[in-house]
Amino acid sequence: MSILIGALTMGLILALLSLGVFISFRIFNFPDITTEGSITLGASISAAMIVTGYDPWIATLAALAGGFLAGALTGIIHTRFAVNGLLSGILVMTALYSINLHVMGKSNVPLMSDRAIITGIEDFGKSLFSISGDVSLLGSTVPAKDVFILGSVFFIVVTFGFLLYLFLKTDMGTAMRATGNNQQMIRALGVNTNVMIILGLAISNALIALSGAVLAQYQGFSDVQMGIGMLVLGLASVIIGEALISDKSLGYLIAGAIGGSLIFRLLVAMALRIGLNPNDLKLITAVFVFIALVLPTVLKKYKKRGVQSKC
């Protein structure tokens, strides 16, 4: 049971990442590798600030702002200087590696004894329900704090998912979606597409950095290497999410990105439990995303062939 709760919590924290990836990958149609730098940036900023004594909430907000700036920078390099989108992301990601080292002062910052939002949530939960120690859940006993953490992370993710949904339904958000869909059309309707791309990538990376900040506080450390493979992981979640839903409208897509992250984490937890070598995790994730990207084209080809052979 506690493995399940752990997987779900992790899935929800990384759902913030997949919401961010959803914006760059599905709205603007390009995989933004800034992700790998900005998730670490979020973790680094929050960890470094918490260690130096800042309030964990303020540290988390600062992480969000850091991610926003990182994404904006990628957007500016891409639009104002006409650098290929993927390359812009690579530049910022590489630069962020050094920045993250500077922010932390070393390659790893442990948070063991420091008050983070996670412990804050624990205390709040305990005082709210006036329980401590273990609770009984679906017939098994689990530490109460784990349940509180899961509940609060769920609340955070749903809040941000809903805010994102609301934003994308506003005049500005609709223009942003149109920018990803048909730049020529929306420019002819008076929208500065450069601004839309910069803002969109900023929001995307703000969510990703937030995910990193919560992740660092949940696992109790920030590490300069933690971003590696995070983009592919986010892509996997978004793709799983799309496979889950039949209705491709915006609300379902956002819910799908969150659900996709949860399912992906559950699959990983199961695979590890039946003896998967953790070292192979990124390989398998990459293969999975590859198959998911290629499968539709392959299926189409086979369908066409089928039609031709009938003729």
Place this chain on the structure above:
Amino acid sequence: MLEINSISKTFNADTVSEVKSLNEVSCTIEAESFVVLVGTNGSGKSTLLNAIAGNFFPDQGTIVLDGVDLTRMPEHKRAKHIGRVFQNPFSGTAPEMTIAENLALATKRGQLRGLGWALPHIITGEFRERVRPLGMELEDRLDNPIGKLSGGQRQALTLLMATWIKPKLLLLDEHTAALDPKTAIKVVRLTEEIVNRERLTTLMVTHSMQQAVNLGTRILMMHKGRIVHDFKGQEKQRLKAADLLALFDEIRKKEQIDPAAAEMINQLYV
């Protein structure tokens, strides 16, 4: 009123593929006039339209619309004054978004887009009212993605979107060229209706001579980056498609003769 003062544009300047697309083009388009632009392939008619729309800045010259200098204004800012329909029916709409969302985008053409709800409930009624006259039964499908519609339907909606807020200038770039003949006629009829009702200043590029003589109040013919003929008033009314074709032939013949004549002179005197 649109004033174009001797604009020029050379693409790929100083390379082997140098193309002088616009060569000191000047013309004045009166308010509420419907001007049809014709010309051979590569004559610069689409380039002229794109220069006005702001796809690129001209090398020289000025473009002034109702007293506003557009010459160095970025494309998205010009959109406040200009409505556009493209040749490709896929260019004017966002395929993955619904009809209603596309229309909502058009209702804010050239305005600041803030955090207001893009699709308030009140507006869908208005959408239905203005989509119904298209006669395409789209008013009950406002929640469908626009990408599922046919080219003609998308072009009709693009036309509606370009004129949702009355533009100071409507630019139509061969907007029926990619449609089947029957749909093209429908879209042309719709164009006429909207332009006449809203009394729009319109500049339309077309390949169809029939369209050129049937529509509008004035015909400009372009060749090699210049305006070579200008028909208006009575003259335009009397013009027939055959006359235009004859003019094209004449231009073509002149071109064929010139190099040959040059060759002859060369042989005789050198």
